[in-house]
Amino acid sequence: MALSRRERIRASWSRCAERGLAVDFLRVPFSDDVDTDSRLVHYAAPVLAALRSSLANEPVAVLLSDRSGLVLRRECDDPAFLKALDDVVLAPGATYSEEAVGTNGFGLALADDRVSLVASRDHYNHSLRDYICAGVPIHDPADGATVGALSLTVWSRTPTDLLSALATQTAMNIEARLPGRAGAGRLPGAPETPPDHGRVLPKQRPSQQPRHRLTRIEALERDAIAGALARAGGDAGDAAADLGMSRATVYRRIKYYGLKGVGKDQQSR
Structure with a gap:
């Protein structure tokens, strides 16, 4: 463990x-x-x-x-x-x-x-x-x-x-x-050849915009989480493991940024 x-x-x-x-x-x-x-x-x-x-x-x-x-x-x-x-x-x-x-x-x-x-x-x-x-x-x-x-x-x-x-x-x-x-x-x-000199752009785009303008760091984090979700086929738990973050944190950030992510239990339904 x-x-x-x-x-x-x-x-x-x-x-x-x-x-x-x-x-x-x-x-x-x-x-x-x-x-x-x-x-x-x-x-x-x-x-x-x-x-x-x-x-x-x-x-x-x-x-x-x-x-x-x-x-x-x-x-x-x-x-x-x-x-x-x-x-x-x-x-x-x-x-x-x-x-x-x-x-x-x-x-x-x-x-x-x-x-x-x-x-x-x-x-x-x-x-x-x-x-x-x-x-x-x-x-x-x-x-x-x-x-x-x-x-x-x-x-x-x-x-x-x-x-x-x-x-x-x-x-x-x-x-x-x-x-x-x-x-x-x-x-x-x-x-x-990754765009922007090595920055891999995520395939997923926010389904809704946060209520306030994102800081530069927040925008980069949103892109990182969106990229991890794309690699994980939308599974938030796998994306969290990929990024070294807790599931709870990733779920909060998915909601905050208006991204699309599900858990394995939801995927099987």
């Missing part, structure tokens, strides 16, 4: 304590030797750039690491948020594995090989508790090996429901660009 998010956080904290990591002092391993021309960076760059453009001037950082947790790339347009990230050395060249800095989005995603939401006080180190991080492992479509991770990082006051879906969809879009077996590097139903 899969562990719940809270159980995974507790297990991560236990591992951090066993390693003797400090909770009140942040020492981030840093290297100037970052391979900015790696295979992962090459194929992920258009996806990250497209997402950055969609989130222009929003305090959201889009980060890419290799499988060791070494940060390879950071995309963000908000100067104040960039400075705050520099203060905790969350930048290319830093290693943000669980072993190095404790429980965080990158670290937990790589340690558990699962979508991981680490919110404010979930972070083992107190210096990171001003942030919420949604981390997603990135796999090679040829053999399924973990090649890196994606993390979306925001201030701790930001609603967390939005991050996991958006981070998961972005990681899938990166995987869709990685070369592999015939057809393995492309999402089901996606065109050969």
Whole structure:
């Protein structure tokens, strides 16, 4: 039986304590030797750039690491948020594995090989508790090996429901660009060349519009959930598992965005 998010956080904290990591002092391993021309960076760059453009001037950082947790790339347009990230050395060249800095989005995603939401006080180190991080492992479509991770990082006051879906969809879009077996590097139903530099547009469209204008992040989340529903044949439970979100959250967001989704019990009727 899969562990719940809270159980995974507790297990991560236990591992951090066993390693003797400090909770009140942040020492981030840093290297100037970052391979900015790696295979992962090459194929992920258009996806990250497209997402950055969609989130222009929003305090959201889009980060890419290799499988060791070494940060390879950071995309963000908000100067104040960039400075705050520099203060905790969350930048290319830093290693943000669980072993190095404790429980965080990158670290937990790589340690558990699962979508991981680490919110404010979930972070083992107190210096990171001003942030919420949604981390997603990135796999090679040829053999399924973990090649890196994606993390979306925001201030701790930001609603967390939005991050996991958006981070998961972005990681899938990166995987869709990685070369592999015939057809393995492309999402089901996606065109050969994804539009908007790697962003796969969902087939499903809202059946009704929300009562207020969506923020940029909400619009991206709506597209991510709609895409997951399309891949799952409309099954909301499977879409939730695909995105690393709870079923209850996905059902709420389906209703909020006016999307069409059903459960397996309804499909069999």
